[in-house]
Amino acid sequence: MLIEHRGGRPVVDPSAYVAPTAVLCGDVRVGPDARVLFGAVLSAEDGHVSVGARSVVMENSVIRGRRQHPAVVGDDVLVGPHVHLNGARVESGSFLATGAAVFPGAVIGAGSEVRVHGVVHVNTVLPQGSMVPIGWIAVGDPASILPPDQHDQIWAIQEGLDFPGTVYGTSRDTSARERMARQSAWFAAHRDDVTVEPPQRFQI
Numbered sequence: 001m002l003i004e005h006r007g008g009r010p011v012v013d014p015s016a017y018v019a020p021t022a023v024l025c026g027d028v029r030v031g032p033d034a035r036v037l038f039g040a041v042l043s044a045e046d047g048h049v050s051v052g053a054r055s056v057v058m059e060n061s062v063i064r065g066r067r068q069h070p071a072v073v074g075d076d077v078l079v080g081p082h083v084h085l086n087g088a089r090v091e092s093g094s095f096l097a098t099g100a101a102v103f104p105g106a107v108i109g110a111g112s113e114v115r116v117h118g119v120v121h122v123n124t125v126l127p128q129g130s131m132v133p134i135g136w137i138a139v140g141d142p143a144s145i146l147p148p149d150q151h152d153q154i155w156a157i158q159e160g161l162d163f164p165g166t167v168y169g170t171s172r173d174t175s176a177r178e179r180m181a182r183q184s185a186w187f188a189a190h191r192d193d194v195t196v197e198p199p200q201r202f203q204i
Helices: 151-161 163-167 176-192
Strands: 002-004 023-025 028-030 041-043 049-051 062-064 071-073 084-086 137-139 144-146 194-196
Touching: 023 028, 028 041, 041 049, 049 062, 062 071, 071 084, 137 151, 144 151, 151 163
Parallel strands: 002 023, 023 041, 028 049, 041 062, 049 071, 062 084
Antiparallel strands: 002 194, 137 144
């Protein structure tokens, strides 16, 4: 399903494949020979999402882009099933395994791997050829890669990366009510979305 959002429409290269149950919303670009499989959601919000040549976005993954944090997937990237990729750049030849989570402002260097349920935190930079082991957390710039049981060490780096400011545009002490009122108002723009029917292919 292709959806116009905030005036932006998806653009799909004629050689690409988008599954009928995938959703492309807003300014989403899908490049040559790329594949977006069943149940995947690519939502550009007020920014953009791009998927490079020969990259594959597998089932039930979510890729979200914003103006300050576009989501950019380079060429020859595998985005595995159930990946959450929010406002980050994944450089060419990288591999995101099942259930990986990559947060706004993060950069995954070319040829890197984030293995099953690995996490790359906000504003974290993985150098080219890095590897995040199964269930581990990458945090900081340059990234420290730590096991999940080292919470104190992770938090010592994570706190300064400003998750609430990066993701929500609020301070850490903002109440849940205020934070969620802002989020609710933001996502209300989807009430004006228009489905592009029948799904069309556009030359990039």
